[in-house]
Amino acid sequence: MKALLELKRLALLAPEAVLCGPSYAQFFFWSRNTRPLDAETTWQQFTQPQNPYYEWALRHYPPAPIRRLWATIYPKLRDRVKGISTHYDISNDFYKLFLDQDYAFYTCGDFLDPDDSLEMAQKHKADFILNLIAPRPGDRILDLGCGWGAMLKRIYQYTGDRENLWGYTLSVEQKRFIDETYGFNVEIKDVVTADYAPASWDKIYSIGCMEHVPKDQLLPLAQKLAAAIKPTGHLVHHFFCQMTPSPPAKMLAGGADVFPGIELATWQQHVDTFEKAGLRVAHHSIHDYRPTIKAWYDRLAAHQTEAIQLVGVRTYNRYLCYLAEAWRLFDDRDLLLMRFVLTRQDAPTPWLSALYRAESRESPVEAPAAVLQAV
Template identity: 35%
Template sequence: MTDAAGRLAALAEEALGAPLPLRVRAWDHSEAGPPGTPTLVVRRRRALRRVLWKPGELGLARAWVAGDLEIEGDLYQALELLAGLLWERGPGSRRSRLAAAFQALRDPALRSAARELIALAGPGLPPPPPPEEARTPWSGPLHTPRRDKVAISHHYDVGNDFYERVLGPSMVYSCAYWEDGPGGTLEDAQHAKLDLVCRKLDLRPGQRLLDVGCGWGSMVLHAVREYGVTAVGITLSEEQAAYARKRIAEAGLTDRIEIRVQDYRKVVDGPYDAISSIGMAEHVGAVRYAEYTTILHRLLKPGGRLLNHQIARRPEPDEEAYRVDEFIDRYVFPDGELAPIGRTVGQLEQAGFEVRDVEAIREHYALTLRAWVANLERHWTEAVRLTSPGRARVWRLYMAACALSFERNRIGVNQVLAVRTPGDGSSGLPLRTRDWRE
């Protein structure tokens, strides 16, 4: 077989109705496509079988995770060039343009192209997904305490050493707040985010804080050190809890901070003066969100504040047809769900909260993700050793693609400040809530 790249490029143009936007190099070392762009390297014919059996993002992602596909050159530029194929929908379809193109190969008019693509892919059964990277499928109701614990373990119990390399010294796995712009450091931006949350919550010495989804303990440590509160942090990850407890002990704060491996539905020791939920609500799910907001409202004392920091998606024309991205669900955040910001605000209000402030910080997350990708690439050899080549490839692709999603306004992130307003209607907030330094 010769000129596999040329044949692939011609077939892609026939199916897509437009030439491929980047260069291709095939397993036979042939190349085709526009020069001066990043190169999509198809290392094995097996990559084509993966995409034929799972058209769209999932097939491409599996080929990437297995090392059947690689990008030479700027990964962000390559994803930008592929964005129209991966994220834009085909005409009259909910499928991506790429998936729609593979579906179109069933058209009799494209039968010869389909046969040639199958011949290029080679014989054999559909290749299994990289087994050590995809989560084990399960059935049953979504977002039960047991299922949520397994899902959280899949993502967060990758290894604390691995996350140290990616997140840096702050060990914060949520959107940072880049007060000094892109020229600042990730550590300063994460410190600024934690401090912004504390100021919005108006934390004072002697108050009691609940941090829902406390991660590796950074929020509770900051709040106790800088604002004199006592704190409880809850997580479903055993590895996160162990790491957080070690940090707290080293800081000499075990008498003021408690870390629990506990589901938010099991917390019964309210009331708290303030609650922070930073990057946790994405795991709650639509079927449980009303329960989540009701529980947090009950756990706050009258006049207490909630800061809910959460990624949001754009509303769908048909909300009933919304589906979680297959790659994210299978390889990254099992059972994770995003909701439009309007729905989140509405459900907080239905639970009894008064929503006082919504701050959109979408661009900040793009900067954060690019910093994490840079950390991962800088420590690539160690990251592979600490996890596996496939797992490191999952995180690199996932974080880079998410950075572009925030930059292109496909998803956003918001901090919502809500109050359990007491019966006399006093919110306790200043008249100018945007100046959180007052």
């Protein structure tokens, strides 16, 4: 059986390289290995530059118009909702092996110092986003794509208000985990098709969920969200995006095998979409995903035996390859991680980051008198 699988792996290498590109073929050739991959060799293979010709082909073949066509057709062949389950419902215990122990965030943390642990980085990120959400007890708050309840937990720790906190996810395993661990209000609901009562939420946030929303559904969703927040409320949107309209060649295998049906927009498309929907970007920041991905990779590799017992060799190998490939995509700046605060264009007062509040607005440096004199 193993010999047959190995033969198939070899036989598919050349046709997949020609049809879908060498990065696609490389991803499958490695991840279909019937033996567990060696973590160090795999990391080197996917993250370190190869010879310049092969490197060029890895990034640029198939050509951009074909990649765009692929990105348009492929998601239509896959059931988007099933795709979420395929990725998130494989095993809560498997994700526990490599996500941070305190919150189980499955999104980019903030390493403020190279020596930070994954737990510290995810706490920094949680606090950064907490500042953006600025929750108050009594605020009605909705988490779109709430994962294993990480940010709900952080908000609850801060406000102590459970009643008004809600989360939507499409993963039954995530909901089961949250029900058993925290008892937060979480519903299995598709954020794309859900109805949102007008002006019913003070804060709505999404941390790493919009990547799963089809591009042609972004505007209708943004319009629903713009109507759903109160004029005094705001949205927090943490997402990664591609830098060009065509998907990077190295994304194709991930879209086929890891996140079935994923469809990324560019950051310009995000800004245009939200502005068209009646929102304004009141804050934006860029964050480095690479240290988080590397920390997940190292933890997964360190738990190879348990991981294989839980999900099998093929899935273990697939996650090693996808994490290493994702690191390289961010390193090459083919992908970018951003956070936005979005307010309604008819908001009565502009949203102000805590950094600009009156108490912190005094300049620590005396401005030179000449600059202050009227011309």
